[in-house]
Amino acid sequence: MTTLYTVRFRLFFVLSLFTTYLYGQTGSFQQLETKVYKLNNELKFNESQALLLPVIQDDAVSNEDKYQAATLLSYTYKRVFDYKSALKFLDIARTFASETPKKEQYLTAIQSEKAFILFDTHEYKKADRLMSQLAKNGFAYINQENKSKLIMQQGYLLFLSKQYEKAESTYDLAVSLMRTSSPCDLPMIFVKKMQLYNAMNRSDLMTEALRKSSFYADSCKIIKYDIYTYDELLHIYEGRNDLAAILQTKKKLDSLNLVYASNEQIASLHDQKETILLKNKDQQLSQKTSMEKYLTIILIGVVVLAMALLGWLLRYRRGQRQLEADFIRMKSELETYIQMNKSVALSKEVPESGQSAKLSERQQDVLKCMATGMSNKQIADKLFISENTVKYHIKNIYLLLEIKDRKEFLVNVKKPTV
Incomplete structure (x- = not known):
């Protein structure tokens, strides 16, 4: 049996995912509500739970729709007489309702639903307190269907206090409202009228209320109302000690309970709920594990990139230090070279050949400065001319003296005079 349930639950879960997808595409909660009711x-x-539970757990669904789904799930548990779970899902619906623009309206609806459950579990004082609060506010935000149910419960409280005539008129008002809003729920009122007419010793009216209750239960195919009807009828016959009627009613009730199998339905619902919740937790765990792996890969990539960047920086710094060392060494050698040539140049007149006749006075000034090892900028500063002018004179000097560059000039300057 457990294996069979597991297979069914998996099928229901797949169905729920498909329905949730359709719901997300159409955005029509009315269609989902109609399907659940059916x-x-x-x-x-x-199947109802498999449709609704994923909606409640889906972060992409609005709080308003989650409220509706939780309320529908409460109805589903109420149909199998699991009132504890029904109240639990009403509390869940309350958390979602509190985060919607229609907070006051939804919280009022939840209050009325709790009053119905308290009434069904015979906690009449608690139910009466809730109904009194709703009545005090003029049943604001209560739709006609729920209003008829609340009025029916008021009629039952009148019945308990033996105010039979007031109870009957109150039931009649509830019937008129229920007939136009939710006729399939009329059996709940006619069963109450069966109790009333039995207490009033009106067997004819009780039989008529029984007929009407069975008619609407069978027409709407709500077996729960058939069970409710015959269960109450059994209590009535037991009170009368009518053995034949008791046996006949028990036989009918047993056949209905066999079809309904309430306890098995409750166990099945809870098992399925745990399966769906466990599946959801497994998915969340899988997503978390995947995210952790993804973050680990990113972290490793960042570390590798950082190490590569650090290695490049170290190589760059070593290269820079080498360049700086080479520059300092070259600068030292050049300064030594210039000082050596400067001492030689100072002991000579440059040039002594007839080539000096080829140079202008300014060019000879530049030439003498060059012989001392002065740079272009130093020559420009000394002669009060620009560096470009110095370069121009140097170029012409090289042409006139047939020298390629300053290095060759300094070498010639170092040659001894013959």
Whole structure:
């Protein structure tokens, strides 16, 4: 049996994902609500839950739609008489409702639903307190269907206090409202009228209320209302000690319970809920693991990149230090070379050959400065001319003296005079 449930749950889960996708595409919650109502009437409570639970857990769904889904799931559990779970999902619906623009309206609806559950579990005082608060506010935000149910419950409290005539008129008002808003729920009122007419010893009216209750339960195919009807009828016959009617009613009730299998449905719903929640946790864990792997890869990449960058910087710094050392060495050698040539040049007149006749007075001034090892800028500063002018004179000097560059000039200057 457990294996069979597991297979069914997996199928329901796939179905839920598909339905959630469609819901996200159409955005029509009305369609989902209609489908859930139909599934519940067909006793396919697992499929209802498989449709609704993923909606509640989906972060992409709005709080308003999550509120609706949680409320529908509460209805589903209420249909199998699991009122504890029904209240739990109403509390979940409350958390979502509090985050919507229609907060007051939704919280009022939740309050009325809790009043119904308290009433069904015979906690009449608690239910009455909630109903009194709703009535005090004029049943604001309560739709006609729920209003008819609340009025029915007020009628039942009148019945308990033996105010039968007031109870009957209150039930009639509830019937008129329910008939136009939600006729499939009329059996809940007619069962209450069965109790009332039995207490009033009106068997004819009780039989008529039984007929109407069975008619609407069968027409809408809501087996829960058939069970509710015959369960109450059994209590009535037990009170009368009508053995034949008791046996006949028990036989009918047993056949209905066999079809409905309430306890099995509750267990199945809870098992499925745990399966769906576990599946969701597994998905979250898988996503978390994937994210951690992804972050680890990124971190390793960053570390490798940082090490590569550090290695490049170290090589760059070594290269820079080598260049600086080479520059200092070359500068030292050049300064030594210039000082050596400067001492030689000072002991000679440059030039002594007839080539000096080829040079202008300014060119000879530049030539003498060059012989002392002065740079172009130093020559320009000394002769009060620009560096470009110095370069121009030097170029002409090289042409006139047939010298290629300053190095050759300094070598010639070092040659001894013959």
